[in-house]
């Protein structure tokens with residue numbers, strides 16, 4: 001992808017024709033302080049996270065700077081004076097890339113490249129690069145490619161507008177313009193093709209979800225900031241062997257495992273892609289097929305890395321993302337993970353939250369108990385005799401409730417179990433006497 005950070009050989013898994021001794025890419029990082037009052041993340045915290053993203057992308061960070069931007073410059077964002085200073089640092093440190101902790105307009109990116117004389121990459125591109133390097137399954141790769149094209153296409157359009165302006169009117173159609181038009185057409189065709197494939201994935205996933213629903217097991221979604229320990233918790237609770245790494249976005253594809261609760265009940269626990277502050281909305285959209293796995297969840301487990309100074313900021317960013325995904329209404333249990341790392345005098349608490357360490361297996365029983373209790377609240381016991389003509393109600397019981405016994409009689413189906421209270425009214429006329 002144009003303008004992206006190239007990985008160190010091996011990190012993408014592509015082995016053909018790779019120079020294994022090629023030095024890692026050296027980058028200079030630029031943090032930005034737009035002088036906003038009370039930003040959720042301070043510019044310095046955000047810059048530190050950018051550095052972690054760069055590390056995850058196998059980039060060597062030579063140095064970084066935090067610039068104050070009183071009024072964003074439409075041409076260069078930071079102004080040509082500050083850009084010239086970066087050019088000097090880039091030359092001094094022998095960098096091949098400058099990474100900005102912001103999303104740059106295409107024009108700004110090109111103007112900056114002219115001044116600093118090396119490649120300029122923005123935050124979204126860096127995140128996309130990490131995603132691309134970590135996508136392992138066909139589905140993950142589809143979604144990442146879709147997001148990459150989504151990012152590139154408007155940039156090409158902008159190039160085209162600029163080109164037609166400088167090239168003048170009729171009769172000046174140059175090969176450049178034709179090429180851009182061809183590129184755009186091909187990208188649009190590719191998008192249509194990707195969307196068709198992603199749609200197939202979504203249908204398959206939704207059928208699998210419907211089949212799981214029929215088992216009557218509640219669905220629990222793991223959510224949280226990237227690197228908080230979601231996959232570790234899935235492994236600790238279910239004995240799964242999901243990939244765990246001290247990296248951002250190690251998980252891209254959803255993984256569902258059965259979870260045994262203390263009272264013998266079972267549930268399904270799903271691990272998915274993590275969140276990050278200022279995650280571009282179209283990136284979220286590209287991961288719709290994946291996120292749909294947890295959008296229908298009955299309960300969310302919000303995993304927080306409590307050892308970080310930015311834990312509160314991370315919690316806020318996760319809640320914001322859940323709102324974007326229209327999941328803010330789903331009941332949620334917060335797990336303050338990695339308590340083994342939290343130092344003395346570093347207490348952090350939230351009402352109702354559970355302290356745990358997925359690594360040491362601490363607090364897992366508390367998590368199981370809290371899940372059991374949360375799944376029970378709102379469920380009422382119910383016994384019904386449903387006539388065959390009302391088959392939809394049998395489906396509803398299976399879909400929304402927990403079926404404990406089924407009996408087929410001549411006049412209909414007798415179901416016993418529990419359903420969420422909001423559905424109980426629908427069964428009233430067929431309710432069995434206690």
Ligand SMILES: Nc1nc2c(ncn2[C@@H]2O[C@H](COP(=O)(O)OP(=O)(O)OP(=O)(O)O)[C@@H](O)[C@H]2O)c(=O)[nH]1
Pocket residue numbers: 224225226227228229230231232233243244245246247248249250251252273274275337338339340341356357358359360
């Ligand atoms: N000390 C400590 N480390 C933990 C704990 N839980 C997870 N980790 C470490 O934190 C890092 C991230 O863990 P993951 O389980 O991959 O986190 P994740 O939330 O799935 O991350 P992404 O999939 O990348 O978004 C790994 O290095 C884990 O070993 C814990 O309770 N204590």
Ligand SMILES: [Mg+2]
Pocket residue numbers: 230231232243244250251
């Ligand atoms: Mg993970």
